[in-house]
Amino acid sequence: MAAVRKAVPLRLVGLASLRAVSTSTMGALPKQVKIVEVGPRDGLQNEKNIVPTPVKVKLIHMLSEAGLPVIEATSFVSPKWVPQMADHAEVLKSIQRFPGISYPVLTPNLRGFQTAVASGAREVSIFGAASELFTKKNINCSIEESFQHFDSILKAAQADGILVRGYVSCVLGCPYEGKISPAKVAEMGVSVVDSSVAGLGGCPYARGASGNLATEDLVYMLAGLGIHTGVNLQKLLEAGTFICQALNRKTSSKVAQATCKL
Template sequence: MAFPTHVRLVEVGPRDGLQNEPEPISTTTKLELIERLGAAGISYIEAASFVSPKWVPQMADHLQVMKNLARQEGVTYAALTPNLKGLEGALECGVEEVAVFGAASEAFSQKNINCSVAESLARFEPVLERAQQAGVLVRGYVSCVLGCPYEGEIAPAKVAEVSKALYDMGCYEVSLGDTIGTGTPLKAKRMIEAVSRDIPMTQLAAHFHDTYGQALANLYAVMEEGIAVVDSSVAGLGGCPYAKGASGNVASEDVVYLLDGLGIETGIDLDALAATGTWITQAIERPNRSKVGVALSAK
């Protein structure tokens, strides 16, 4: 299988990257981050999460973020909307795309959202119906596709089953998340093979965390299979509150450097992206987890 000629990067830093930060981050900082990412050539930015501030205090300003975005032409600004209330709030802000998230692991689903996988999928049906009425696209996430902190190994067939349920419900794209970053390239290939029997490869995305340092190798492996959409987070921001020791998403800068080296188009300015990673990690006093970002800033 040949590599794709173009890869679309889904930047999840402003949402997935910041949501677990313990200290409040100002709305102004979040808005500047989003603006800088768009200016660097990122065409899809997950900007906010419409969840209860009780559960995710860092995303309490989602309305202000979505309403005050300096929208750039050609950039999609999406939001996570796990329920109908969240979706209605996002629609009021003129959101263009939303996302819902399920898990391939029963134990993770119970710990994360207090319900079974089947119950979580049933909850999304009204969200998808309402989004379709409003003409808003919905992206589906499946977490724990290559391992779970509670269950360990996850069968590729289970990932395929949950992914197909989201796809059949109307999600135009399903993003496969290695939430705790334990996956390895062969496992990643086998998981993608299982899922792509039910869903076209063009409708799948890879969302790999780098806890064990395998994310780039895993991305290389699934791009060989035909994956052409990659979720990443500037400076490797983020982690998973339910998975101890899980570091952030794969760093956007590292992914772009890899893609540039493979001659794969992204339309992203790596220097501008790296400068954004340096700026945000200094602003929130966090280490920059992008190897490429650190190397470029040292030049």
Template sequence: MSVRELGLPARAAASDMPESITIWEVGARDGLQNESDIVDVGVKVEFIERLAEAGLTTIEATSFVHPKWVPQLADAAEVLAGLKPRDDVRYPVLVPNQRGLDRALESGVRHVAVFASATETFANRNLNSTLDEQFAMFEPVVERARSEGLDVRGYLSMCFGDPWEGAVDPAQVARVGARLIDMGCSQLSLGDTIGVATPGQVEELLRALAAVGVDVDALAVHFHDTYGQALSNTYAALRQGVRCVDASAGGLGGCPYAKSATGNLATEDLVWLLDGLGIAHGVDLDKLVDTSVWMSRQLGRPAPSRVVRALSGD
């Protein structure tokens, strides 16, 4: 008899936890974007459809970045065109600039995200900009998206540690994050891009954001599991009232800035934690595991997720 048939994990609610959360699934975009072999459009569409069937209601489908920079996502329009319309599922996309927004609008997208840096060096290396100048890039994108009736999320990278600058001052992250919210982003996703955060840092940053007027309801967290801390950091964020967590089915994805990075927090590992805490999330774990096993076979390697391996025997 499997652990799922035995009713495990047992529910034992912890104090100071939300009753429910939204899982922001990033496997189809963040999880696949660094794959060296191009994944077929049909596989991507089926992957996203399977995730929706498993109960995920927010599935980041792709990015309208220039194909030169991310060849894996050159098929963004084709992927979106292949998805079945669903009233209960939204498919956000990343838009790096005005041209990306143009393409997103042409595809009928209603939810977009922009990507900013919390540190000077990463802004320079990733955006060819200074920390302050990057906002000149995003402001017209956010303003136009909002004028078109789109919802805009702001991703903020390097919130806890930067491979060139080391530990990042929470006050600096809070200042940058507040600017994104003031600009018109409805939600701010705090990225532990190289996976170095610890629970105390998470609590400290959330307090710093509260101090500059950013409400916890406007926050999401995005952890990488480079040092095995993603679930611990998620637990700390949940205790502080965060109700949106980014995760990637099967633990797909990696971090090009840390050689030992093992990818995003696995959605299945997150669901196991949430089930144990009695926090509602709407996802069918068995269907999700089946989806990640299927996708891992398309990619030719086992899924990194420990829960997938434990429940599937892979």
């Protein structure tokens, strides 16, 4: 049977706000946090220059060696809308799957799901948003209509024995609507966090979006709080350096920047 995993991508949290965690809340923090690395997909999807498939595959392998438990490998969307992901089938077939690591792929609709499964996907991700306007801009439908799309994918996944991971965007704010009412989302007990190596990516359609939380910064912060992630920070930094050199750009990770200065 398909298993739906609820996770919240915390993409708008800055290091400054993280320092404000008071000692009174420390007891409520989880002992362990699962990090979902979205760099190979969300991090690269809006790069102007097409990233060669071997570079994407090597990045995934380096992230695997760093011990990240979940790595979103690619997206099965129409190349017309996201040309960067046109090699999705080749990427999925080329990666070496490390034991104990999941490699979900994003499937925005039933057609994408079917293509992903035919290409060897064992787990897929579906995405919604807490913002009506973002949902309309991003996938051209309402929140309610997006649930209907999810239903068809969930039924197909259940029939094929494919795991499904669901997550919600814009839980802390929307570049179109602004503040999101807390009543729309659940923030209690969150222990699965999405982040992107080197802070790459963010929605290509949302002007003014702050981008993704850098995985290096997240790992560093959690380690400082005594929260286990199982991620090797040094290997993660190496993966960030590799992809930034390949893209000819600077990292957005504060930890990586500080390491370079040292």
